[in-house]
Every structure is written in structure tokens, then in C-alpha cells.
Amino acid sequence: MSNHTSFASKATVRANAASLLPIMAVVFIAYLVIGLVMPALPLHVHQRLGFDAFVVGLVAGSQFAASLFSRVWAGHHVDYKGSKHTVITGLLASVVSGLFYLLSLYFVTSPVTSVNFLLLGRAALGVAESFIMTGSLLWGVGLLGDSNAGKAMAWIGTALFAALAISAPLGTALYAGYGFLAVALAATVLPLVGLPLVSPLPATPPPPQKAGTFGKVAGVVWMPGVGLALSGIGFGATTTFVALVYEEHGWEGTWLAFTLLSVAFMIARAFFGHLPDKFGGARVALTCVMLEGLGLGLLWLAPGPSLALAGVTLTGLGYSLVYPALGVEAIRRSPPEAHGLAMGTYTAFYDLTMGIGTPLLGYIANRAGLQAVFLISALSAFCSAPVAWWLMTTPTRPLRVDHV
Numbered sequence: 001m002s003n004h005t006s007f008a009s010k011a012t013v014r015a016n017a018a019s020l021l022p023i024m025a026v027v028f029i030a031y032l033v034i035g036l037v038m039p040a041l042p043l044h045v046h047q048r049l050g051f052d053a054f055v056v057g058l059v060a061g062s063q064f065a066a067s068l069f070s071r072v073w074a075g076h077h078v079d080y081k082g083s084k085h086t087v088i089t090g091l092l093a094s095v096v097s098g099l100f101y102l103l104s105l106y107f108v109t110s111p112v113t114s115v116n117f118l119l120l121g122r123a124a125l126g127v128a129e130s131f132i133m134t135g136s137l138l139w140g141v142g143l144l145g146d147s148n149a150g151k152a153m154a155w156i157g158t159a160l161f162a163a164l165a166i167s168a169p170l171g172t173a174l175y176a177g178y179g180f181l182a183v184a185l186a187a188t189v190l191p192l193v194g195l196p197l198v199s200p201l202p203a204t205p206p207p208p209q210k211a212g213t214f215g216k217v218a219g220v221v222w223m224p225g226v227g228l229a230l231s232g233i234g235f236g237a238t239t240t241f242v243a244l245v246y247e248e249h250g251w252e253g254t255w256l257a258f259t260l261l262s263v264a265f266m267i268a269r270a271f272f273g274h275l276p277d278k279f280g281g282a283r284v285a286l287t288c289v290m291l292e293g294l295g296l297g298l299l300w301l302a303p304g305p306s307l308a309l310a311g312v313t314l315t316g317l318g319y320s321l322v323y324p325a326l327g328v329e330a331i332r333r334s335p336p337e338a339h340g341l342a343m344g345t346y347t348a349f350y351d352l353t354m355g356i357g358t359p360l361l362g363y364i365a366n367r368a369g370l371q372a373v374f375l376i377s378a379l380s381a382f383c384s385a386p387v388a389w390w391l392m393t394t395p396t397r398p399l400r401v402d403h404v
Contacts, residue, residue, distance in 0.1 A: 019143055020152070022197050023136050024159035026087060029194040030132045031160045033094055033187045034125065035167025037101075039258055040175035040183045042243050045118070048180070049111040053244065053370070057362025060240045062119050064354030066126025071351055074134040075344020079337065083139035087198050090131030091191045097124035098188025105181055126351075128191070133160075134347065138340050141331065149331045150281060153324035154273025161265035161320075168258030217342050220333040223391060224281075224326040225349030230384035231289050231322045232350045234296045234377035236358045238315055242299075242308075245370050251305040257312045264316030272321060281328030282391035284321055289384045291318030296378035300371055311374075318381075323350070329391050 042056045051059075077086045100121030107113040140152035174182040238261060246254040276284045295314030302308035327346060334342035361373040 020140055020155060022201055023087075023139050024156055026091070026194045026198050027132065027136050027156055028159040028163045029190055029197075030090070030094060030129065031163035032167045033098070033190050034129065035164040035258075035262075036171035036174065036183050036186050036190075037125075038164070038239055039168055039172045039243050039254060040180060041118075042240065043175065043247070044180045044183075045115065046244070048108065049115055051111065051115065052362075053241075053365045054359065054362040055115065056244070057240060057359040057365075059115060059118050059122060061236070061354055061356070061358035061362075062122040063126040063129070064236070064351045064358065065356075066123035067130045067354075068126075068348050068351035070127040070130040071134065071344045071348040072341065073344070074130040075341040077131065078135055078138045078340030078344070083135040083142065084198065084201060086131050086135030087139070088195065090128045090133075090135065091194045091198070093124050093128035093131060094191035095188060097121045097128055098184060098186075098191070100124055101180070101184035101187055105184060130344075130347075130351075134340065134344050137327075137343055141339065148277055150276030150324045150328040151274050153327050154269040154276075154321070157320075157324060158266050158269045158273070161262040161269070165259050165262030165266065168262065169255040172255040172258075217334050217338050218345050221330040221342050221346045222349075223387060224329040224333075225346050227285060227289070227384045227387035227391070228323065228326050228346065229349040229353035230380050230387065231285075231292060231319060232353045233357045233361070233380040234292055234315060234374075235319050236354045237296070237361055237373045237377040238299070238312060240358055241361065241365060241370055241373055242312065244365075245299075245308070246305070248370060249305075251308070253305065257309060260309055260313045261316040264313045265320040268317050268320035269324070273324065276321065276325040276328045280392065281325040281332075282388050285325040285329075286385055286388035286392060288318045288321045288325065289381050289388060292322070293378045293381035293385075294318070296374050296381055300374035300378060322384075326388075326391075 041060065045051050045056050045059050046053075074086060074090075077089070098121070100117050104114045104117035104121065107117065136156055137153055140156050141149045144152040171183055174186065239258070242257050243254050245251075246257065292315050295311045295316070295318055298307055298311030298314060300311075302311055327343065330342050330346040331339060361376065364376065365373050
């Protein structure tokens with residue numbers, strides 16, 4: 001990814017943006033798989049297998065734990081093998097995940113065995129998501145240039161949340177009508193559709209490499225990563241426990257909460273995705289984490305579905321630009337030949353908080369009630385504001401190539 005791409009003309013950027021469409025389509029398919037499972041998995045583990053909220057959080061969080069351990073691997077894979085190879089590897093791992101889901105149903109009469117296969121499926125999906133997303137993001141940044149990194153991440157993220165918006169009601173309907181079997185079958189077949197979309201695309205050559213980059217790259221991206229981790233707890237709480245809140249209160253329309261969350265993401269990224277590039281990632285992140293905290297506070301206080309939906313929407317609007325905004329900070333502080341490693345390391349902080357935080361929130365829900373997880377998540381989002389402030393007031397000092 002050469003430095004001259006950072007100064008691409010607007011016409012070049014528009015032309016390259018069109019080439020993002022197949023990549024966005026693959027991301028859409030990948031997250032369609034993830035979104036189909038999102039509303040169905042907590043209910044399947046809780047209702048059919050009979051486990052409590054802690055195990056629900058453990059199963060959901062295992063995907064992020066696997067992403068944590070594979071994220072740096074995925075970043076190295078991009079830097080050494082290229083984005084195309086990384087994305088294809090991720091699609092194949094997603095197929096393996098679906099096969100584990102199917103296998104878990106064979107042992108449904110033995111809940112412990114069944115949930116262990118679900119854990120393996122979630123782990124494979126974590127690896128798949130890590131490879132697909134890291135590869136796609138760096139592919140997009142390579143096409144649009146470093147100066148448009150926030151825009152590239154926002155556009156690719158729009159495909160992500162478009163998939164989640166559609167998949168939430170679809171996954172709910174599949175589970176209600178045909179059970180988890182239909183969800184597992186869809187999760188196995190859909191990644192295969194992505195392979196012919198990405199296979200014809202030209203491979204992007206990886207940049208020249210130098211040894212010993214991880215320690216130095218981690219040293220410059222850890223602060224954006226901490227901000228991402230603190231704000232990500234709220235997203236994990238919303239996607240994992242909102243369905244259980246609706247069930248506990250007897251509210252109708254769980255799918256609407258997931259859809260509004262995704263629509264809020266898409267609107268914010270479509271209309272405001274350029275803001276991190278224009279005003280700086282840290283400045284945008286500071287505003288967004290405050291909005292996210294307010295939304296999570298509404299979810300904590302919500303006495304009925306209307307206020308809960310308002311909280312979900314505000315949470316989605318706030319969190320929507322946190323990843324690309326802080327991601328811009330991570331990219332601009334790292335050398336071009338280690339952008340894959342930088343993005344993988346940065347995103348690993350999110351995986352860490354989701355892999356540990358989601359089961360922990362499940363434990364808290366068992367002790368203090370489901371609403372308590374949203375209070376803790378709101379406080380965590382507010383705690384990421386000082387991190388964004390520090391980044392905003394600290395000059396960006398890109399890691400020099402000759403120091404790597």
C-alpha cells in the first residue's frame with residue numbers, strides 16, 4: 001500500500017470506490033451469516049438446551065475470543081499473502097463454522113456435548129470474521145488511499161450492518177418457523193456464495209516486509225485499541241442480551257431492536273463516514289462514545305419497548321463511527337507495510353473485551369438482573385471518552401518505516 005495512494009484525486013477515489021462493491025458484497029454475505037445466528041443462538045441455548053445467561057454469554061463471546069487470537073494472525077496474513085487470499089480463507093472458515101452448528105444439533109439430547117460443538121462453531125466463525133474483515137478493510141484502504149481510510153472502513157461497514165439489518169428478522173423467522181436447523185444450514189451454504197464473487201478479483205500484492213514489527217506496531221495502536229475495547233462492551237451487551245430482555249418482559253418485536261440498531265449504523269456511516277478523515281478520528285470518536293453511553297443509559301432505564309428501541313437506536317448511532325474513527329488513528333500512527341498488522345492488533349482489543357466482557361456481563365445478569373448489564377456498559381462507554389480526548393490532544397506521530 002504505497003504512500004502515493006494517500007494523495008489520490010477525487011476522480012480516482014470515485015473510480016476505486018466502484019471496485020469496492022464486490023468486496024462489500026462479500027462482507028455483506030459474511031455478516032448475513034453472523035446476523036442470522038445472532039437473535040437465534042441465545043434463544044436456542046437458553047430455551048432448547050436449557051442453559052442460563054452465563055452460558056449464553058459464553059457461547060456468544062467465544063466468537064470474539066477466537067477473533068482475538070486470530071486477529072494478529074489475520075493481519076500478518078494480509079501483509080504477507082495479500083487481502084484476496086485472506087478473504088477467501090475467511091469464507092472457507094465460515095463454512096466450517098456452519099458445519100459445526102449442524103453437528104451440534106445431532107447431539108441436542110446431550111446439551112453439554114451440543115453446546116461444545118456450538119463453541120467450536122463460534123470459534124471457527126471468529127476466525128472467519130477476523131480474516132474476512134481484516135482482509136476487506138485493508139483491501140478498501142489500499143484502493144482509496146490512507147487519507148480516505150475512514151471512508152473506506154465506513155463504506156465496508158455499511159455493508160456489514162446492512163446485512164445485520166436484514167438478517168435479524170430473517171434469522172428470527174427461520175428460528176421461529178423451522179428451528180435452529182434452518183439457521184445452521186443457511187450459515188453453511190451462504191459463505192459458498194461469496195467465493196465466486198471474490199475469486200475473479202485481481203490479487204493485491206503485499207507490500208515489502210521488514211521483520212520485528214509487532215512490538216512497535218502494538219506500541220502505537222494500543223491507545224486507540226483501549227478506546228475501542230471500552231466502547232465495544234455496549235455493543236456486545238446490546239446484541240447479546242436485548243433478546244433476553246424482550247423475552248423477560250414479554251415484549252413483542254425483538255427483531256425490530258436488531259433492525260433499528262443496524263439501520264442506525266448504516267445511516268450514520270453512509271452520511272457521516274467521511275467525518276473521521278475530515279475532522280480527525282479522535283474528535284469524532286469523542287462525540288460518538290458520549291452518544292453511545294446515553295443510548296445504553298436509556299436501555300438501562302427503559303420501562304417498556306418504546307424507550308428500549310430509542311436506546312438501541314441511539315446506541316447504534318453513537319457506536320457506528322467509533323471503529324472507523326479510532327481505526328483512522330491506528331492507521332495513521334503505523335507504517336504502510338504493517339497496516340494489516342496494525343488493523344489486526346487494533347481490532348484485537350475489541351475481540352478481547354467481547355470475549356471476556358460478554359460472559360462477564362452474563363454472570364452479572366445472573367446476579368443483578370439483565371438491566372444491570374446496560375448500566376455497566378454505559379459507564380464503560382463514558383470511560384472511553386478520556387481516551388479519545390488524549391488521542392485528540394496528542395499529535396499523530398506515524399511510526400517511521402526505517403524504525404520498524
